[in-house]
Amino acid sequence: MIAPNEANCTGCTACQTVCPHNAISLNFNDRGFLVATVDKSICVDCGICEKTCPQITSFIQEDLESTYAFINLDSNERYKSTSGGFFIAAAKIFLEKGGYVCGCILKDMIPMHILSNNIDQISLMQGSKYVQSYMGDCFGKISELLKQSIPVLFTGTSCQVAGLKNYLRIKRVDDAFLLCADFLCHGVPTTRIWNDYVSYYETHFKRRALDYKFRSKRYGWGKSALGGDFFSYFVYEKSGERIDDKIYYSRLWRHIFFSNLCLREVCYDCKYSSLNKPSDFTMADFWGIEKINPELDDGKGCSLIICNSTAGSDFLKTIRNAKILSINKDDAISQQVNAHHASLSNHLKDAFWLDYNNNGYAFVISKYFGYNARGRVKGFIKRVLFQLKLRYLY
Numbered sequence: 001m002i003a004p005n006e007a008n009c010t011g012c013t014a015c016q017t018v019c020p021h022n023a024i025s026l027n028f029n030d031r032g033f034l035v036a037t038v039d040k041s042i043c044v045d046c047g048i049c050e051k052t053c054p055q056i057t058s059f060i061q062e063d064l065e066s067t068y069a070f071i072n073l074d075s076n077e078r079y080k081s082t083s084g085g086f087f088i089a090a091a092k093i094f095l096e097k098g099g100y101v102c103g104c105i106l107k108d109m110i111p112m113h114i115l116s117n118n119i120d121q122i123s124l125m126q127g128s129k130y131v132q133s134y135m136g137d138c139f140g141k142i143s144e145l146l147k148q149s150i151p152v153l154f155t156g157t158s159c160q161v162a163g164l165k166n167y168l169r170i171k172r173v174d175d176a177f178l179l180c181a182d183f184l185c186h187g188v189p190t191t192r193i194w195n196d197y198v199s200y201y202e203t204h205f206k207r208r209a210l211d212y213k214f215r216s217k218r219y220g221w222g223k224s225a226l227g228g229d230f231f232s233y234f235v236y237e238k239s240g241e242r243i244d245d246k247i248y249y250s251r252l253w254r255h256i257f258f259s260n261l262c263l264r265e266v267c268y269d270c271k272y273s274s275l276n277k278p279s280d281f282t283m284a285d286f287w288g289i290e291k292i293n294p295e296l297d298d299g300k301g302c303s304l305i306i307c308n309s310t311a312g313s314d315f316l317k318t319i320r321n322a323k324i325l326s327i328n329k330d331d332a333i334s335q336q337v338n339a340h341h342a343s344l345s346n347h348l349k350d351a352f353w354l355d356y357n358n359n360g361y362a363f364v365i366s367k368y369f370g371y372n373a374r375g376r377v378k379g380f381i382k383r384v385l386f387q388l389k390l391r392y393l394y
Contacts, residue, residue, distance in 0.1 A: 004036040006265040008055050011035060013135040014163030015049035018170055024049060031353065032192020033264050034134065052170050054162035058271060059169075059278040066313055067332040069286050069296050070303040071323040082128045082215050083285040084303030089319050090181065091122050091153060099151030099177075101125065102142060104133040109198050109209055111191070113138045113156065115145075125155065130214045130257045132188035132264065139164055143173050151177045158182040158272035161279045179315055182279040184304075184336050187267030187343045189257055196361040197253060201234055207244070211235035214253065218245065219386075219393075221301040223290050226386060227393030229301075230254050248371070248379030254394065255369045260346040262353075273342040275333070280312030281305055287335040292327060304332055 004015075011034040016024045023042035026034040036049075050056045072078045072085025081088060091101045095117060102115045103125030111133040116122055133156070142152050142164065154164060161180045168175050198209050212234055219228025232253055233245035244250050256262065272278070286304040290297035306329075307313040316324065333339040346352070348368070356364045365371040370378070386393040 004038070005029075006031065006033050006035055007269075008266060009035045010054060010157075010159040010163070010264070010266055011132065011135075012054060012160045012163035013139060014052045014054065014167045017137070017139045018048055018052045018167050020046070020048065028192075030357070031262070032190035032195070033132070034191075048170060052163065052166045054159045054166060054278075055266065055271070057166055059162040059165040060276050065275050065329055066307045067327050067329045068305045068307070068316065069289060069293060069323075069325045069327050069332075070305045071296060071301070073321045073323060075300070078301050079217055080123070080126050081301060081303075082126075083221070083283075083301045085301065085322075086283055086303040086305055087155060087181065088123070088126055089322055090179075090315070091125070092119075093315075093318060094151050094153045094179075095119060095122070097151045099153065100142075100145055101153045101155075102138050103155040104129045106211060109212065110134070111194070112136060113160075115141050115152075128214045130186075130189065130253065131194040132191060134191075135160065139167050142178070143168060143171060146173050146175060146177055149177055151179075153179050153181065155181045155283075157185050157188065158277055158279065158282075159266075159270075161277075162272070165278055179281075179311060180279040181281050181283055182272075182277055183282060184284040184338045185267075185270070185273070186257070186338055187260070187263035187270070189262050190264070193256060193262050193356075193361070194253075197256070200361060200365075201249060205236075205244075205247070205249070207234070207236040207238065209234050210237050210241055212253070216245070217301060220299040221285075222287075222297055222299055224297075224299050226389065226391070228386070229285075231393065246383075248376045248383070251379070251393075252365065252369055252371055256365075259368065260343050261349050261368060262356075263343060263345075268342055268345040270342040273338050273340070275306065275308075275329075275339055277306070277308045280309045281307050281316065284336055284339075286332070288331070292331050293325065296323070296325065304336070306332070 023039045027037050029035050070084045070086045072089050077088045078085035100117045101122045105124040111131050113135045161182045216231045221229040233250040284304040286302040289302045385391040
């Protein structure tokens with residue numbers, strides 16, 4: 001087996017799950033990323049892990065790429081979603097069929113994938129989670145359900161989808177009852193800085209974090225929202241749940257995420273940052289819909305759905321209580337950077353990690369993300385001007 005490291009491992013767990021000798025484990029490296037580790041005293045070099053790894057063996061669907069604008073007509077479901085509410089509409093169809101849904105939630109502020117047929121748990125999967133999730137034993141559980149012909153909807157990054165598909169192929173499990181959805185992915189930040197981000201909030205502000213909204217629609221969605229569609233905040237405990245959307249620190253994760261300083265190394269050379277996807281459909285915000293079809297831009301969210309397989313295209317036709325409009329592919333992806341190439345590495349990345357390891361979290365959020373006296377003042381002013389609709393939030 002090729003020795004895995006952060007530059008060629010996605011942490012998807014496929015190799016660990018498929019290994020017949022339990023020779024592979026996933027362990028956190030010094031940057032906080034799960035990386036596969038091979039116990040050479042157990043490994044017999046059978047090569048099954050390499051055939052399963054989404055970095056070594058790609059899994060690409062047939063080349064359909066039909067593109068649609070999607071709006072869930074249930075206003076409450078759309079509001080709770082990051083964009084147009086496609087995921088929850090699809091999930092409910094699977095529940096009606098007696099199926100399960102696998103997706104990412106924050107459990108005790110830790111991002112992880114779960115498999116469920118409970119609508120309350122599935123609702124927690126709604127919304128973007130801008131940090132890498134842990135897959136746990138989901139691949140094995142999905143395999144067992146599919147063997148019983150129980151429908152499963154899996155949602156995750158493209159590399160997670162490819163890892164699952166390869167795993168099922170190697171295990172010779174019929175995936176006729178499986179549909180997979182991925183998204184146009186910017187990359188995944190380290191859980192190390194996420195854990196520090198949450199811990200600093202709880203310690204510094206003396207509040208117990210219950211949840212985090214990576215993107216809220218409290219101030220709208222799309223161009224008219226003036227950046228409000230990327231409004232993020234903590235939900236904390238105080239006589240119940242309270243929203244903490246005033247302080248600058250609550251909005252800091254967006255700066256950390258888009259800085260490209262702490263993404264997984266493999267993300268800077270992602271082989272799935274294109275329209276060649278392993279999923280049945282790809283989800284994204286429909287940026288630019290206000291120019292393509294202004295009638296669909298009501299400031300409440302619109303999804304871009306790219307169907308990558310006949311199964312995905314056929315499934316889309318079964319969704320009711322939704323507005324679905326076919327859109328020219330080139331127009332649809334014109335403002336989607338990660339449909340064309342991977343996120344670019346920040347030239348300060350090495351210096352950032354050196355400072356992080358030597359000086360700690362508080363030092364790097366001040367130096368690299370502007371969380372200092374000057375940054376907090378600027379953040380406050382921007383927040384006020386944004387509230388008055390005089391400038392873009394960020």
